[in-house]
Amino acid sequence: MGGLVSALVLAKEGLKVCVLEKNNQYGGNLQTFSRDKLIFDTGVHYLGGLSEGQNLHRYFSYLGIMDDLQLQQMDPDGYDRITFGYDQTEYPHAQGYDNFIEQLVKNFPDERENLQNYCEEIQRVCNQFPRYNLVGKDHYNEEVLHLNTKRFIESITPNRKLQSVLLGSNFLYAGDSENVPFYVHALTVNSYIQSAYKCVKGGSQISKLLIKRLREHGAEVHKHSEVSEFIFNDGNVLTGVRTKAGKEYFAEKFISNIEIRSAIRLIGENRLKKSFLNRIRSWEPVSSCFSVYLVLKPRTVQNFNYNLYHFSSEESVWNAYRYRKDAWPETYMLSSTQSKHNPDFAESLTAISYMDFEEVKEWQDTFNTFAEGHDRGGDYETFKLEKAEKMIAALEKKFLI
Ligand SMILES: Cc1cc2nc3c(=O)[nH]c(=O)nc-3n(C[C@H](O)[C@H](O)[C@H](O)COP(=O)(O)OP(=O)(O)OC[C@H]3O[C@@H](n4cnc5c(N)ncnc54)[C@H](O)[C@@H]3O)c2cc1C
Structure with a gap:
């Protein structure tokens, strides 16, 4: 998704673009597969922010894929539902902020004000990310970047059950509510509270449409093309890449959309600053x-x-x-x-x-x-x-x- 979108943005802006994908299917985690004539998603199962005027709708419209996507809106009164143990109660995360509060107040009648504060704070934090909202210049508020999810949720309500319900979809960011910055939680849930959709026939329709648009803009796209080596000139400038099959591609600029440790191996540690390498090494891989x-x-x-x-x-x-x-x-x-x-x-x-x-x-x-x-x-x-x-x-x- 990241690579295909970057490529399409550049192609739309008139650059000559080439995409190299190692696998048979484009799209990485957007891939689907079929068994017994049914389609299954590997990664993306549902998407947020796809109603008119919302951020993903605007991005997808700019990319020229919005009108061709086959989508199905999920249950407005509970697109995600959280359950615990053998209790049959399903605690809903509803679409639309007012509805989000109304649906949860049914289970937590004394928590209206706390839920309002939660929703306000989510939106306040999300409003500080220019590229997420497609407004203004890139400027990030340090204070917002350092807020912690656990401390924030505990400050919203002492009700342990509600805390767990609000964090119930934390699988989306690998479940680490204790260490994850609050903005990660906010940007994720905000998108779905705005609106939640499933891709009918699977998420691969997104990558197929992106590839189609790339070709229309004259881009080259190659699958079965695993980049195995970076080629540097004497001045240590990246000038080309070599694939496993031995093909070489030369360009002025390169965008790597692969996992960062793999990218570092290809670049070579000696070409990177120690402080940068140490920062990457300090990140624990998530589950x-x-x-x-x-x-x-x-x-x-x-x-x-x-x-x-x-x-x-x-x-x-x-x-x-x-x-x-x-x-x-x-x-x-x-x-x-x-x-x-x-x-x-x-x-x-x-x-x-x-x-x-x-x-x-x-x-x-x-x-x-x-x-x-x-x-x-x-x-x-x-x-x-x-x-x-x-x-x-x-x-x-x-x-x-
Ligand atoms: C189980 C699961 C469920 C998820 N559910 C959702 C969801 O419901 N909604 C949602 O919004 N998100 C979901 N996600 C997250 C979402 O799928 C990913 O965040 C997103 O697809 C990642 O895109 P990406 O471009 O960053 O990376 P990737 O999808 O990993 O793309 C990287 C690409 O690079 C290729 N590549 C790697 N190395 C090389 C090389 N050396 N040379 C050439 N090509 C190479 C790979 O084959 C791949 O195609 C889910 C993820 C998982 C795993």
Whole structure:
């Protein structure tokens, strides 16, 4: 998304642009895949800020993809719903700030004023990010950058349950409510409170449209083109890149949209300032996730037009990513896709929970992509199957009681 959008902005501004993608599908985390003729998303499951006048709508309109996107608005009274343990109550995050407050006040009648303060503060913080709002010059208020999510939420309300409900979608920023700056929480939830949409037929329609527009603007786009080397001249200026297949591309300017540690390896540490390297090294990599994709028998599960964020307890919201292996999955996000033939029912479900890198460390030197297929072996298949079974057991426990 980042690379394709950067490329399209430059192409629209008249520059000669070339995109190099290592995989078979463009879009990275926007990729989709299909099983049993059903489409599944790998990364992006829902998007915020897509109603007229809102930020993503404006960006996508400028990029020329807005009118061609097939979108479905999620439930206005609860696009995300938070649940705890075996309590059947679903605490909603509703669209529109007034509605967000009204829907939560039903569960927390004494908290209206605190919820109003929460909403005001979210919007105040978001208003200080010029590029997010497409106004003014780049200038960031230091005070806002250093606010901490945990301290902020605790200052809003002493009600522990409401605190957990407000943080309930923190899976979107890897669950670390204790360390994450408040602006990350604010920018994320604000976007969905404004409006929340699903991409009908998956998020890859965004990357397909971006590629189409890139081609219309004369850009070159190449897949199966993994950049494996940067080429520098004698003056240490980056002049070209070499792909794994040995092809070289020369240009005046380069934009890297890959994970920053991988980019540093390609640049070479000796070319970068120590202070910069130390800052990157000090960042703890966040937890990854494990997704289970379920194709349902017809008319078995009612469709729901929202995401369910489930936690085994209120407390687990605070550090769900530090899960106990034997109790996995103590938390998950569940979404459904409406059946084309029986609209009241779901045709598929996606359940996602945290997965620490340690769990897959033994396969760290293996990979299996469409572009380069490799077998990771029977142990890996068993690992995946066991995890999937655990997730299905957890879902059955929650939905059958
Ligand atoms: C499970 C999951 C669920 C998510 N859900 C949502 C959601 O519901 N809503 C939402 O808004 N966001 C969601 N996200 C986040 C969103 O998907 C990502 O933030 C976004 O897609 C990241 O885009 P990117 O351009 O930064 O990086 P990426 O998508 O990682 O793109 C990087 C690209 O670079 C390519 N590449 C890597 N190395 C090389 C190389 N050496 N040479 C050439 N190409 C290379 C990769 O193949 C990839 O295509 C989710 C993410 C995950 C993982």
